[in-house]
Amino acid sequence: MASYTFFTNPMSRGQIARWALHEVGADYEQVIVEYGAPKTAALLAANGLGKLPTLVHHTSDGDYPIAETSAICAYLAETESGGALAPTARERAAYYRWMFFAAGPLEQAITARSMGFEPNERQRVSVGFGCYDLVVDTLAAHLRGGDYVCGDRFTMADVYVGSHVLWGTMFKTLPELPEFVAYGERLTQRTSYVEAKAIDHALIAAAQAAAQEAKV
């Protein structure tokens, strides 16, 4: 049995988790979950939300389910990278701050805008992200200060934060600021990124071909 069972769909945040799995060289078996299909008991047992990605780590002490893409990334860095992609003491503040920033304010700001919600002055006080423009400017200012989230070294925070930046600039939910573009170019050259994307893109192409064939 592989060390990890990986519930995913190639057109999901599972792409981020796959990149993380490849960065640490984890041994995993994938379970493709079709959108709209009933959630299996195995997925729901691991994650009551039935959301993707969901990972189950099979260990000699038992099975550990883990969900939330940011948590999956952090877990893999700590558990599988021998410390290489986890933060050092000096990197820890930036690592956690920007990982949580991406999972919280950044994702909320993008989602709110894409669903047509722009908080007014009064709402900005209680909305966790404040306002979209400030979230974007704050992240860009941080990336201007170094090649990676923690400075000059790639860590797992870059898999998560970088995925948001790459996704956002590709789908125009983030502006194509020079800081975002340059950061994205550094990340997409990584072997693990290329390997992981190739798998998801092949799965997407196969699903599209099958759907096309079913129509004929």
Ligand SMILES: N[C@@H](CCC(=O)N[C@@H](CS)C(=O)NCC(=O)O)C(=O)O
């Ligand atoms: N907060 C979760 C969100 C996960 C999520 O919403 N996943 C979507 C795909 S990107 C999903 O599973 N959608 C299918 C469904 O809800 O049935 C995370 O960051 O992992």
